[in-house]
Amino acid sequence: xxxxxxxxxxxxxxxxxxxxxxxxxxxxWSSMLLGIEPILSIGYIPPDAGFALxxxxxxxxxxAAAYFRDNIAKCLACALVGSGLGIASAFIQIAVTLAVGLDxxxxxxxxxxxxTIFDVLREGIIRADVVLGLxxxxxxxxxxxxxxxxx
Amino acid sequence: xxxxxxxxxAGSPNVGKSTIFNALTGGRAWVGNWPGVTVEKKxxxxxxxxxxxxxxxxxxxxxxxxxxxDELIARNFIIEERPDVVVVIVSAINxxxxxxxxxxxxxxxxxxxxxxxxxxxxxxxxxxxxxxKLEALLRVPVVPTIAIKGIGIDxxxxxxxxxxSNPRRNPAIVDYGDxxxxxxxxxxxxxxxxxxxxxxxxxxxxxxxxxxxxxxxVVEKVKLxxxxxxxxxxxxxxxxxLESVVGDLxxxxxxxxxxxxxxxxxxxxxxxxxxxxxxxxxxxxxxLDKFLGLPITITSIYLMLYFAYNVSLPLVDLVDALFSSLxxxxxxxxxxxxxxxxxxxxxxxxxGVGTVLVFTPMIAIFYILVAILEDVGYMARxxxxxxxxLHRFMLPGKAIVPLILGFACNVPAVLSARTIEDENDRxxxxxxxxxxxxxxxxxxxxxxxxxxxxxYAALAITSMYVLSIIFALVIGFLxxxxxxxxxxxxxxxxxxPYLMPQSRTVLIKTWERTKRFLTKAxxxxxxxxxxxxxxxxxxPKGLIGPEALEDPALLKASWVxxxxxxxxxxxxxxxxxxxxxxxxxxxxxxxxxxxxxxAMVYGAEETSLGRAILAHFSPLSAYAYxxxxxxxxxxxxxxxxxxxxxxxxxxxxxIMYQMVLAYxxxxxxxxxxxxxxxx
Numbered sequence: 083x084x085x086x087x088x089x090x091x092x093x094x095x096x097x098x099x100x101x102x103x104x105x106x107x108x109x110x111w112s113s114m115l116l117g118i119e120p121i122l123s124i125g126y127i128p129p130d131a132g133f134a135l136x137x138x139x140x141x142x143x144x145x146a147a148a149y150f151r152d153n154i155a156k157c158l159a160c161a162l163v164g165s166g167l168g169i170a171s172a173f174i175q176i177a178v179t180l181a182v183g184l185d186x187x188x189x190x191x192x193x194x195x196x197x198t199i200f201d202v203l204r205e206g207i208i209r210a211d212v213v214l215g216l217x218x219x220x221x222x223x224x225x226x227x228x229x230x231x232x233x
Numbered sequence: 234x235x236x237x238x239x240x241x242x243a244g245s246p247n248v249g250k251s252t253i254f255n256a257l258t259g260g261r262a263w264v265g266n267w268p269g270v271t272v273e274k275k276x277x278x279x280x281x282x283x284x285x286x287x288x289x290x291x292x293x294x295x296x297x298x299x300x301x302x303d304e305l306i307a308r309n310f311i312i313e314e315r316p317d318v319v320v321v322i323v324s325a326i327n328x329x330x331x332x333x334x335x336x337x338x339x340x341x342x343x344x345x346x347x348x349x350x351x352x353x354x355x356x357x358x359x360x361x362x363x364x365x366k367l368e369a370l371l372r373v374p375v376v377p378t379i380a381i382k383g384i385g386i387d388x389x390x391x392x393x394x395x396x397x398s399n400p401r402r403n404p405a406i407v408d409y410g411d412x413x414x415x416x417x418x419x420x421x422x423x424x425x426x427x428x429x430x431x432x433x434x435x436x437x438x439x440x441x442x443x444x445x446x447x448x449x450x451v452v453e454k455v456k457l458x459x460x461x462x463x464x465x466x467x468x469x470x471x472x473x474x475l476e477s478v479v480g481d482l483x484x485x486x487x488x489x490x491x492x493x494x495x496x497x498x499x500x501x502x503x504x505x506x507x508x509x510x511x512x513x514x515x516x517x518x519x520x521l522d523k524f525l526g527l528p529i530t531i532t533s534i535y536l537m538l539y540f541a542y543n544v545s546l547p548l549v550d551l552v553d554a555l556f557s558s559l560x561x562x563x564x565x566x567x568x569x570x571x572x573x574x575x576x577x578x579x580x581x582x583x584x585g586v587g588t589v590l591v592f593t594p595m596i597a598i599f600y601i602l603v604a605i606l607e608d609v610g611y612m613a614r615x616x617x618x619x620x621x622x623l624h625r626f627m628l629p630g631k632a633i634v635p636l637i638l639g640f641a642c643n644v645p646a647v648l649s650a651r652t653i654e655d656e657n658d659r660x661x662x663x664x665x666x667x668x669x670x671x672x673x674x675x676x677x678x679x680x681x682x683x684x685x686x687x688x689y690a691a692l693a694i695t696s697m698y699v700l701s702i703i704f705a706l707v708i709g710f711l712x713x714x715x716x717x718x719x720x721x722x723x724x725x726x727x728x729x730p731y732l733m734p735q736s737r738t739v740l741i742k743t744w745e746r747t748k749r750f751l752t753k754a755x756x757x758x759x760x761x762x763x764x765x766x767x768x769x770x771x772x773p774k775g776l777i778g779p780e781a782l783e784d785p786a787l788l789k790a791s792w793v794x795x796x797x798x799x800x801x802x803x804x805x806x807x808x809x810x811x812x813x814x815x816x817x818x819x820x821x822x823x824x825x826x827x828x829x830x831x832a833m834v835y836g837a838e839e840t841s842l843g844r845a846i847l848a849h850f851s852p853l854s855a856y857a858y859x860x861x862x863x864x865x866x867x868x869x870x871x872x873x874x875x876x877x878x879x880x881x882x883x884x885x886x887x888i889m890y891q892m893v894l895a896y897x898x899x900x901x902x903x904x905x906x907x908x909x910x911x912x
Binding site for chain 2: 128130131132135136138140142143156158160162163167170171174177182184185188189229232
């Protein structure tokens, strides 16, 4: 398997995971708006249209790498931008989780502070955008290596 | 001190003009990748070899025609203020394009220095510029610089000193060919003998060229001078004669200038390496893609807001606690001795200004992210992506600069519309500028969204930004279709290469922008807080006292209550009470005042305002309220600028259409929400 082939196959697979997460989020968000229980339950995917927007954009960008597989530059660019966005969204979610944990300490009035912080951190870290950040990081490194060869 | 020297800094957008301005003056100019960011005259001072040098940052322009207000501002400044030295910044990575301005300045007869910036990027692109040869061909000093790293700045300063005692001018840089050169000479001779007043103001050769080109601004000005008509008639006759030979004379002369520039570029630029694909070009295939570009842009904006909103929470709560403690402490020490003063300070000033200031960390983090994206070069891509959308709505390409700037503040956004040449286009853009959701509206969204929408706050706020763009496009389209009809001109822009952000630049930009927010809090918002407090403790029957801020029945009897209740029936369909209504009323002064007024009217401090909002709004009525704040009347400062730019009639028209639009849009949200069962 050539590097580019590996790249676009990985990009397609990881992109599909992002896309599925995005679709699940939008479906659950819609069902929440209609006042019914979330229809789909796969891992920890918040029923949030903003989250869905990010996941779908990343998914489509990564999948585009496979679509443009005959155009090396564009294929590589799609993988780079898609995985870059994936890493950025994972990093942002981790930073947000830590900030929310810190906020719990600042605004704490009574009760089990450690338990609440633990819940906040657990829920924040197991979110799909953080979990998918890992394969995105691998894809980014693969793309970066291919880019160095191209340049 | 040897004396004062006036130095003008000229250059196209994105050539590093503001960076050189900062390097020379140590000043705090905004440094950005957005095209056209410098719209106002900015002056800095530097001490140089015993001279006091006043450095004037001219607007970012590509030429010196009379077609754009910015170009006219720059040109008139040079003609009227007669700077001792003009430094033109030329981009080494786009020599052809930026040399046009240098050539135009040379023709104007100024003492010119060329700063050849971004030489490192040119080398990275695989070519070098022969500085010595360029200097010889232009016959003025050329200094290679890498402004962002401060390289070449000392040499530039030395050359400035030298050029004060040894000015270098080269007005005849372009040879327009025999018949035109003869016409220029005849006009110059005529000026010297018959209209010497003209020669005192203008360089004769430049004036002759402009008269032959039939430059409307120059013609108007010469008409006013003694025997000016004679000169214009002579130029008109010559133009007719020459146009029978070369066609449109203005177009011909522009072509001649470009021919000269291409000749120079051909001689000075040497390719040292075959150019491969660059990282910038590679990334742009995706970031500017017609399908992927827009979702990536919206996602980036969402992620920025999501990060700024959530990561700043601990800091916001800390500032919040600080203001609450300050208000409590003030009450504690003053309540018994001077209850009225205690109420003014605690309920009026600290609560009023504090509820707005608590958002400083959030706004500062948002500005840091925007500054990083500007420095990286991504904001220029956002402009490019949205520009494509503008064309579908019949708006001029240049409208994107004011609309994007409007996200920070509507005042500079309105001013930046000066770059739009067509008057109808300019009026359209200025009138839709206030629809860009400025940072003053952010505290209102933040307080309502965090109270009502919780974890979905970032999404609710992002939707305001998206709706802001949609409304601006649709209203612009309607204006262009029915009121300001006519074709729109495209926008030629340079995309800067992607660069690593510079921490100093990012911090300067963030500080400049945050400072504006803080200054506003210390002036307009402070004044509004005092006014609202005063109108809350007094009423048609006289003084009620600070108790009104604790007792809703007493507050209803105050001026604030009276005005709020008088206006409230208009907003009954949206479910807003008189408190929410009066907050909108005072929001006309500055949008942040909506928050401080709510805090006072609901008798809530920073910590409890969220709970008060939750008690007074349903999710649907809160969202409708956010939309109303997004769309209703511009603030006083924006109104004043619109009036000064396009006149009172259009300023009034802007207020009227925005009020109607805001009302209908929020009513539509309520109506649709009710139908969907969200009420």
